[in-house]
Amino acid sequence: MEMLKKEHQLTISVSPHVKSEETTSRIMWSVSAALMPAALMGIYFFGPYAAVNLALAIIGALAGEYAFQKFLKRKITLTDGSAFLTGLLLGMNLPGSVPFYLPVIGSFVAVVICKQLFGGLGYNVFNPALIGRAFLLISFPKLMTIWKEPTAAFIHLDAKTTATPLGILKEEGVAKLMEIFGDKINLYTQLFVGHRAGSIGETSAFALLVGAAFLLYRGYISWEIPASFLGTAALMAWVFGTKGALFAGDPLAHLLSGGMLLGAFFMATDYVTCPSVKRGQILFGIGCGFLTMLIRLKGGFPEGVMFAILIMNCFAPLIDRSFRTRTFGARKETKEKEVRK
Amino acid sequence: MAQATDITLWEAIKNGVIKDNTIFKLALSLCPSIAVTNSLKNGVYMGAAVLFVQTMVNITISAMRKVIHPKVRLPIFMLVISGWVTVVNMVMAAMAPDVYKEVGLYIQLIVAFASILARAEMFASKNNIRPSMYDGIGMGLGFLFALTVISFFRELVGKGALWGHPLINAKPLLILVLPAGGFLSVGILMALFNWLDARYSTGKTAGH
Numbered sequence: 001m002e003m004l005k006k007e008h009q010l011t012i013s014v015s016p017h018v019k020s021e022e023t024t025s026r027i028m029w030s031v032s033a034a035l036m037p038a039a040l041m042g043i044y045f046f047g048p049y050a051a052v053n054l055a056l057a058i059i060g061a062l063a064g065e066y067a068f069q070k071f072l073k074r075k076i077t078l079t080d081g082s083a084f085l086t087g088l089l090l091g092m093n094l095p096g097s098v099p100f101y102l103p104v105i106g107s108f109v110a111v112v113i114c115k116q117l118f119g120g121l122g123y124n125v126f127n128p129a130l131i132g133r134a135f136l137l138i139s140f141p142k143l144m145t146i147w148k149e150p151t152a153a154f155i156h157l158d159a160k161t162t163a164t165p166l167g168i169l170k171e172e173g174v175a176k177l178m179e180i181f182g183d184k185i186n187l188y189t190q191l192f193v194g195h196r197a198g199s200i201g202e203t204s205a206f207a208l209l210v211g212a213a214f215l216l217y218r219g220y221i222s223w224e225i226p227a228s229f230l231g232t233a234a235l236m237a238w239v240f241g242t243k244g245a246l247f248a249g250d251p252l253a254h255l256l257s258g259g260m261l262l263g264a265f266f267m268a269t270d271y272v273t274c275p276s277v278k279r280g281q282i283l284f285g286i287g288c289g290f291l292t293m294l295i296r297l298k299g300g301f302p303e304g305v306m307f308a309i310l311i312m313n314c315f316a317p318l319i320d321r322s323f324r325t326r327t328f329g330a331r332k333e334t335k336e337k338e339v340r341k
Numbered sequence: 342m343a344q345a346t347d348i349t350l351w352e353a354i355k356n357g358v359i360k361d362n363t364i365f366k367l368a369l370s371l372c373p374s375i376a377v378t379n380s381l382k383n384g385v386y387m388g389a390a391v392l393f394v395q396t397m398v399n400i401t402i403s404a405m406r407k408v409i410h411p412k413v414r415l416p417i418f419m420l421v422i423s424g425w426v427t428v429v430n431m432v433m434a435a436m437a438p439d440v441y442k443e444v445g446l447y448i449q450l451i452v453a454f455a456s457i458l459a460r461a462e463m464f465a466s467k468n469n470i471r472p473s474m475y476d477g478i479g480m481g482l483g484f485l486f487a488l489t490v491i492s493f494f495r496e497l498v499g500k501g502a503l504w505g506h507p508l509i510n511a512k513p514l515l516i517l518v519l520p521a522g523g524f525l526s527v528g529i530l531m532a533l534f535n536w537l538d539a540r541y542s543t544g545k546t547a548g549h
Contacts, residue, residue, distance in 0.1 A: 105514070113525070117532070139516040 092201020384492025
């Protein structure tokens, strides 16, 4: 054996033998990059204060990850981008006007409690950014629902507080929304561009769609979850959207407002917390859309995307189990038993 | 198995508070540890009630152990436990009505605590009165300790207050006094307790 030259020896390795260039960190950084247009639009509309909040959320997430891994003497994984992405997503899900300690607390909860305490990246049951937001919303209900009017001017800091389109839709109905935005076309345009009150990164539908298109093109997210999510939500908004009348709702206004697009494309599709089987992903998306609209139309909160995704996160393992793909060449279990009998 | 063990009070307390802590180690009786711990006062009163019931039940069962027929032991244990719980229930309703209004239901639920029945079955029914009493005190103190720590943490962070007195002049984390925060804080404190225990008692338990 020792006489053999190195190149003549056989290399024995387990599959997979062909590996692609993709790595976790590359995907994480790509998703972060895809979120950038929406984040920049948010900063443009809500000013430097919002930018500081975004930065604090990211710094908080990175610091939380570093401190925890240092503390437990684990490998420091700051460069894989997952903490950065969590912080960015959390920041984009906050109203631009929250005090500076909120994003820090939120990203700490997201990274340390929701992710690291469950075992780190890949082991978390829930989407960390959404858990951080849920924690903040329940802890600081007042601060988390103060929405500032978009100013689109960097110097003008003292914007008026106002309600989000969804809040108006919930409290005062479509008529009031029309009164504010004029006609439907103007409403859709404003929502599409992102000129409305809301969380920093959720307002600009256009920027979010650009980012989502990039991710779909690169294959980092699949169409199943966003399509079934948005489809179900649109259907429910159309059928049940108006009180007292069926099939009279406004699906487009519902899709473009709130965190629907941000949630459907960037948060429901998180690899760790969504089912990995395609058919299961469709069911997952339907569940998300259904719960979102249920909360929006019947629940106590004006917006339900966050809770819908978190609730469906719980079901992801169950969905995966029930939609297990059959191994190539294997027979169905029941038939196998019959054969044995 | 039925051999009588003789333990000192100190050993019993150490066992109840650290090694076999009802909440942090055995993860039993979690219902009250989440439901009543949103303020320090409630937590301490609840813990004291359990300490009393556990001790008295252990003494009573131990005293009666020779006359209880093994086949009917569980109903008899339950009767003894509910008797002592009724005592605590009435005393607390009379002495601390404000606390009773909030934790009254959970005081009555002490009857169903697995930890109390388990100690009666595993320890008091096999041992003399003195070690049984020590065991009851130890386990009860462990429960009191856990509830005190949890409610201290929850009231301080969730309300910025202790025993009803405001201490911190900042926006508190409201979630911690809500039920969801109960689960969070019990989980976090349980992890912390076990981590500290594993860190500082490795030398002693290395042989096990």
